[in-house]
Amino acid sequence: MSKKAIFYHAGCPVCVAAEANLAQAIDTSRYEVEIVHLGSQSSRISEAESVGVKSVPALVLEGVPFHINFGANLSDLK
Amino acid sequence: MSKKAIFYHAGCPVCVAAEANLAQAIDTSRYEVEIVHLGSQSSRISEAESVGVKSVPALVLEGVPFHINFGANLSDLK
Secondary structure, three states, X not given: OOEEEEEEEOOXXXXXXXXXXXXXXXXXXXXXXXXXXXXXXXXXXXXXXXXXXXXXXXXXXXXXXXXXXXXXEHHHHO | OOEEEEEEXXXXXXXXXXXXXXXXXXXXXXXEEEEEEOOOOHHHHHHHXXXXXXXXXXXXXXXXXXXXXXXXXXXXXX
């Protein structure tokens, strides 16, 4: 069964670079990778917050958040 | 031919979590993953700095640095 990886971003330049490089490097034979744009899917901001995401881009692996560089605060996307 | 992924850390708790979760999620069929402990391999700090690493843990994919959460500044490891 695949483990869950969710990459949250907001379309910012830092986000785009992280998606193009880091998110695509994840092993899709072990992880189901979902890409979520919080700018266009703002209904999912609370979901991201609930696992501890503070800024984007962020990668959540099996519920553990990793903030990658810094693009924007989650609070600025509301 | 494998692409190069280098995970720089310094043994800090934030580093250990990032290695256990994020570094191990990389697709090793496409990336050759190297783990470098800058505390014990301080000779490689300048190499990390040269590609733009400012803090650990950091993952460098094909020369592009991604800072993951925040453990320690590179300058504090010297």
